[in-house]
Amino acid sequence: MTVTFGIDRLLADPALRKPLEGRRVALLAHPASVTADLTHSIDALVAAGVNVTAVFGPQHGVRGDLQDNMMESPDFTDPTYGMPVFSLYGEVRRPTGQAMHTFDVMLVDLQDLGCRIYTYVTTLLYILEAAAAHGKAVWVLDRPNPAGRPVEGTLLRAGWESFVGAGPMAMRHGLTLGEMGHWFLRHFGLDVDYRVIAMEGWQPDGPGFGWPTDRAWINPSPNAPNVNMARAYAGTVMVEGATLSEGRGTTRPLELFGAPDIDARAVIAEMHRLAPEWLTGCKLRDIWFEPTFHKHKGQLNSGIHIHADGPWYDHAAFRPWRVQALGFKAIRALYPDYPIWRGKDFKYEYTDDVLAIDVINGGPDLRLWVDDAAAAPGDLDALALPDEAVWRDEIADLLIYQG
Numbered sequence: 042m043t044v045t046f047g048i049d050r051l052l053a054d055p056a057l058r059k060p061l062e063g064r065r066v067a068l069l070a071h072p073a074s075v076t077a078d079l080t081h082s083i084d085a086l087v088a089a090g091v092n093v094t095a096v097f098g099p100q101h102g103v104r105g106d107l108q109d110n111m112m113e114s115p116d117f118t119d120p121t122y123g124m125p126v127f128s129l130y131g132e133v134r135r136p137t138g139q140a141m142h143t144f145d146v147m148l149v150d151l152q153d154l155g156c157r158i159y160t161y162v163t164t165l166l167y168i169l170e171a172a173a174a175h176g177k178a179v180w181v182l183d184r185p186n187p188a189g190r191p192v193e194g195t196l197l198r199a200g201w202e203s204f205v206g207a208g209p210m211a212m213r214h215g216l217t218l219g220e221m222g223h224w225f226l227r228h229f230g231l232d233v234d235y236r237v238i239a240m241e242g243w244q245p246d247g248p249g250f251g252w253p254t255d256r257a258w259i260n261p262s263p264n265a266p267n268v269n270m271a272r273a274y275a276g277t278v279m280v281e282g283a284t285l286s287e288g289r290g291t292t293r294p295l296e297l298f299g300a301p302d303i304d305a306r307a308v309i310a311e312m313h314r315l316a317p318e319w320l321t322g323c324k325l326r327d328i329w330f331e332p333t334f335h336k337h338k339g340q341l342n343s344g345i346h347i348h349a350d351g352p353w354y355d356h357a358a359f360r361p362w363r364v365q366a367l368g369f370k371a372i373r374a375l376y377p378d379y380p381i382w383r384g385k386d387f388k389y390e391y392t393d394d395v396l397a398i399d400v401i402n403g404g405p406d407l408r409l410w411v412d413d414a415a416a417a418p419g420d421l422d423a424l425a426l427p428d429e430a431v432w433r434d435e436i437a438d439l440l441i442y443q444g
Contacts, residue, residue, distance in 0.1 A: 042242045042247070045077075045240060045241040046256075047181065047183040048074070048082050048085070048184075050240070051238050052085055057238060058091065060146075061146060064092065064145040065144045065145045066091050066094065066144060067094065067146070068148045069096075069097040069098075069147060069148070069151060070103055070151065071098065071103060071161075072103075072259060072261070073151075073259040073260060077256070079259070082182075095124055095126075095143040096127070098126060098128050099164045100262070101262045115128055115131055116128050116131065116132075127143075129164050129167070130164075134167060136168065138175070142175075146178040147168060147172065149165060149180065149181045150181075150184070151261070152187075152259070152261035153261070154186075154271045155186040155188035155251070155275070157194075157206060157207070157210050157403070158205040158401055161218070162207055162214075162221060165221060166207045166208070166225050169222060169233050170229070172235075178234035179235050180235075181219040181235075181238070183237055183441075184240070185240065185245075185256075186216060186251055187252040188213060188272055188274070190246060193211060193275060193362045194211045194212025194275065194425060194429070195402065195403070196209045201404050204390045204391075205390050208229070211429055212362050214432070214436075217240075217442070220436070220439050220440060220441055222235060223439045237441065244442070244444035246356065250354075251272075266293070273323075276360075276364050277296065277361070279366075279369075280295075281401060283298075283381050283382060283383060285298045285299060285300045285303075286298065286300060286335065290335040290336075291331075291333070293330075296346060297346040298368060299328070299345060300343070301341060301342050303379075304375075305328070305343040305344050308371045308372055309327060312371045315367060315374070319363040319367050321355060321359070322356070322358030323353055323354065323359050324348040325346070325348070326345070327343070327344070327345060328345070328346045329341060329343060330342050347361070363421070370410075373414075374414075381411070382397075383397050383398070407421070410424070
């Protein structure tokens with residue numbers, strides 16, 4: 042079945058666009074904001090006669106030109122249309138009052154990865170909060186969650202909210218951005234004229250297991266090169282809080298992890314010894330890689346590549362958060378004194394006096410489990426399984442798509 046994304050439905054149906062007539066429209070977009078024929082949404086909307094008066098860009102920018110993490114984008118004027126382009130990852134993370142006065146309706150057309158820490162989720166919340174304050178409408182032009190419906194990971198703990206943790210949701214949240222917007226409105230009690238231009242034909246557990254097999258993949262951020270990365274990301278993103286390389290500076294970032302001073306084959310063997318049941322649904326392959334930039338630049342790393350594709354992929358069984366947690370646990374078991382965690386001097390997403398791994402996980406539970414030699418896999422399950430059940434119940438009535 043062909044899947045029609047929100048942007049394509051809006052462009053194809055004049056009745057859907059009619060409420061935009063006579064209104065100033067802003068677009069929140071990035072490089073993956075494209076139509077089925079790969080026309081960027083800005084160009085397609087202007088060509089359809091929509092009065093686009095401003096563009097907003099999330100982390101990595103509208104053009105996706107800033108490769109590394111935590112690289113800020115400036116505001117600029119679009120050279121083609123002469124409209125202002127406001128950065129929501131530069132001098133501000135929230136839209137300013139001046140920027141909010143440039144439009145009446147905000148169209149959000151962002152490809153997400155289905156993970157709490159991916160900052161487009163928090164940017165959506167900030168847009169909704171600003172819209173509530175300024176009386177603006179927000180429409181999400183919905184796109185697939187490429188990780189599908191599975192839910193995994195502990196809920197973010199109170200007091201650990203940040204730009205990579207907007208609220209008490211699971212790490213792998215199982216929602217589209219359109220569905221997430223409904224959760225934000227309810228959870229935070231926001232009064233917004235909110236609409237989702239839903240997809241047609243998307244089956245989260247159907248062919249492609251979240252990502253339609255007939256749709257081209259466009260990087261939503263520079264280090265999101267393929268669907269395998271999107272599936273693994275809810276686990277591999279934790280390596281950003283570790284001294285290990287997550288593969289930045291290679292062609293397969295956030296699908297692998299490693300370091301010059303570990304033995305990947307020994308780590309894989311230890312992972313299988315500790316919790317083989319956590320490794321179903323994927324294949325681990327030992328590799329060598331040399332990053333051209335970022336952690337361990339120019340050094341030969343022994344690493345583990347997580348394959349959530351091919352004949353080994355089982356969508357219902359694959360649990361990336363546990364796979365990566367187990368990788369940390371195996372390294373701790375093999376090398377008890379190994380400095381796994383980046384220190385407090387690394388101010389992840391501009392936080393202060395906290396460890397990046399705890400910011401990423403929305404609390405210290407996972408790190409404490411890794412570092413406790415007596416803690417077993419069942420102890421982490423005891424923390425995560427109840428949280429996962431709570432989150433599934435929390436979102437059950439918000440799911441737009443079935444199958």
